[in-house]
Amino acid sequence: MQMPATLRDPCTLPRAAAPLMQQSLTEVREQLASLVENGLLLASERDRDKLLRHILMAGKRICNADAATLYLKTEGGGLRFALRSRSDHLPSVEIPLIDPHTGRPDERHVCTNVALNNKSVFIDDVYTESRFDLSGTRHFDLETGYRTVSMLAVPMAPRGGEVIGVLQFINATDRQSGQVVAFSRQDTSFVEALAAQAAVALENHHLMAAQNELIDAMVRILAGAIDAKSAHTGGHCERVPQLAMMLAEEACGVDSGPLADFRFASADEWREFRIGAWLHDCGKITTPEHIVEKATKLEVIHNRIHEVRLRFEILRRDAEIARLQARLDGVDAAVADAAFAASVRELEDDFAFVAGCNIGGETLAASAVERLHAIAGRTWLRHFDDRLGLSNEELSRVSLLPPAPLPAQERLLADKPHHLIPRPASPGLDPAYGFRMKVPEHLYNQGELYNLCVSRGTLTAEDRYKINEHIMQTIVMLEQLPLPKNLRRVPEYAGTHHETLSGSGYPRGLGQEDLSVPARIMAIADIFEALTACDRPYKKAKTLSESIAILAHLKQIGHIDPDLFDLFLSTGLYRRYGERYLKPEQMDDVDVAAFIGNTGKRA
Structure with a gap:
């Protein structure tokens, strides 16, 4: 051919x-x-x-x-x-x-x-x-x-x-x-x-592109599901990424000083940071709602102050019965009535005090703790079996103790063995992760007196650990994912927003040499959003000036990056965020000049 x-x-x-x-x-x-x-x-x-x-x-x-x-x-x-x-x-x-x-x-x-x-x-x-x-x-x-x-x-x-x-x-x-x-x-x-x-x-x-869109959509769905778990924290997982991206954009525009060399060089790096920000609280999916929303000290699934009130009701009725019995026994009516009135006043006063302690405040004085113990020592008679109607899990916690013969004498406020919930095994306890958080012995301690004696707020040490544990769960979840190379830093960005430059943060106690600029951005975004959020049941939303003052204090003690904080103020970013997400009454004036300057511990 x-x-x-x-x-x-x-x-x-x-x-x-x-x-x-x-x-x-x-x-x-x-x-x-x-x-x-x-x-x-x-x-x-x-x-x-x-x-x-x-x-x-x-x-x-x-x-x-x-x-x-x-x-x-x-x-x-x-x-x-x-x-x-x-x-x-x-x-x-x-x-x-x-x-x-x-x-x-x-x-x-x-x-x-x-x-x-x-x-x-x-x-x-x-x-x-x-x-x-x-x-x-x-x-x-x-x-x-x-x-x-x-x-x-x-x-x-x-x-x-x-x-x-x-x-x-x-x-x-x-x-x-x-x-x-x-x-x-x-x-x-x-x-x-x-x-x-x-x-x-x-x-x-x-x-x-379709794969990226799917991943991004799943990330947003997960963040939305976490916010949806609690009506009181809804929007946190959406607002923090918005603020973090805004601050990152400002930081990337800096051409002098300590931030001059920081840049996200590609769209992939921006996406990696955005996904990390969206997933920064993904571990909260494991945190029970009744802990996240614990508005009173005795709250578990319900507020147990109602149980305590019923015991006071029983004691009041016992006092009334005692008055009537005294009359039948020939005691003078005026004397019997006076004794009854004194008992009622004491019960009402003691219950009001217990109910007040149930509302978490800034501090609980030592004298208040002493009075709670005194009130707890009062007793009442229980005539019904307290093991009827319990779940298998509840029965397993009381099975090691013999049932008390009826009628049983009960303390007015009690810390009982079955109030201690054992801690199960958890991947977060693996030393390989390098977590340095102090782990309480028990998963929960639901003791009534133990909870009422919490000195600040409503959370016990076990509750606080359970809430803080979300960051450990975030890291465990994300580090188990087979992330592609362009998303390898997602666990870092998502898992370091509770760390501090001084090394006093958690869960790993990292210091300034361990924290990248994006990680430091995440810390400021998370704190500022939490301070200004108006959907939390346990605190009142703070104004711009109050929130900036708190951040300035954290800057002074070396917890947050001073250069990023100054940039946050000097660019007016705090106000732009506030105009988008805060209520009008929170938008007060901030004396920016009073907070900007080399007053913090530089990284």
């Missing part, structure tokens, strides 16, 4: 033809090299707009076309203009692949014919072409004075796959004479190879 003239050995050709053959081989080698280079670039390019432009311009260069257009298939079943080589203005019209009137494939246009049949189309002369409707091209020529001659349209489809787009080229130009010529079959074969490469690259890009 005779070799095509364009590929014969130039040594076997006539002397006049050899230079032309050598030139053709050179062009082929250049096109092959370009094709290989394009394949590598297409595989590595992650910016979609750059990818589309590279595809279009590489095809235009390979076939030496004067102009080019790229169409992409839409979800609606049509083609849309994605890119043009000569203009950034793109028609918004979508070209349907199915005729809306007949319901049949519409092959009148070159691009739709190529998309429907997955085959390239050559047109040597637009003005003699009769297979397709080219009135739009001719009208364009009439308006602009341009002369369209040759046309080539190539489908973009992965091998054996569905067409996802069309490359269309106008006016092939002879590389020697510069004259407009028909598109050669040789150039077309290279363009078709490029189109196949491009289709695979675009398909991979679409798959990656």
